[in-house]
Amino acid sequence: MARNHTKRPGNRPPGPPGNRPQSGHFGRPERESAGRDKPEREKEGGPVWLWGTHAVQAALANPDRQFLQFLATENAAERLPRGRLTPQIITGKEMDQRLPPGAVHQGIAIKAEPLEPVALEDLIAEGATRIAVLDQVSDPHNLGAIFRSAAAFGFSGLVLQTRNAPPITGVVAKSAAGAIETIAEVRTVNIARALEQLAEAGFHTVGLAGESTRSLDLAVKGAAKIAVVLGAEGPGLRPAVAKACAELARIPIAAEMESLNVSNAAAIAFYEASRGGFPTA
16 A cells, blocks of 8 residues: 555644655766765654665655755666656765664665654554564664565554654665555554554454463454554563553464564564555545
């Protein structure tokens, strides 16, 4: 489902159009002071750097994105399809200096305004039937992988806590391989309350818990609307969140292994929830 959701009331209005280039040629950047070549420290809620072929091309295809800078090496620019933006051509070394250490950028990066989170009630009203809820999943690589699996198995949105959950950064976007552009990001102060809201809307809320004796495939079977709830690695679901789920279920694994990585568990759970057919909403 394309990410074209009603915005949450009260979101900050966009700034003047002149501050946000939307089309045309960005040109080659002028040489400035050496300090400008250092990686920029991203402020929470501010513009973010996205890098890597899939993440950048998905962002460019998203009409909701507003762009500030578009960078590419000469080789990467030659591989790009023609679009509404033409990148600044810089060297790979210059790009390494602009982006966070270790960024696997594949010669392409774009600086963009973050997408606004979607209100849960709006996602429900749009007819979503598959939603994931993450309780304090804090690793950005895992979060990105979960976005990617959600897109692969027909989920419409991820519900994250306003606090104790990472922002959607370039690391998340790279791991998501473009899925942050199509899967709605929902932020909520209270996960347990969000689960109650989903239950009121007809969702069967299933929390993953290794101590449960209920098999996941049985827990999700036949449910028209499903919300899969996953907790952080190690502690799992918090007691209040587990209590708010309609039922808890487990993924059967070999006795030699204590648990699965949360992103692997998410992929399995999303697959089980989608086995009845992909939702049309």
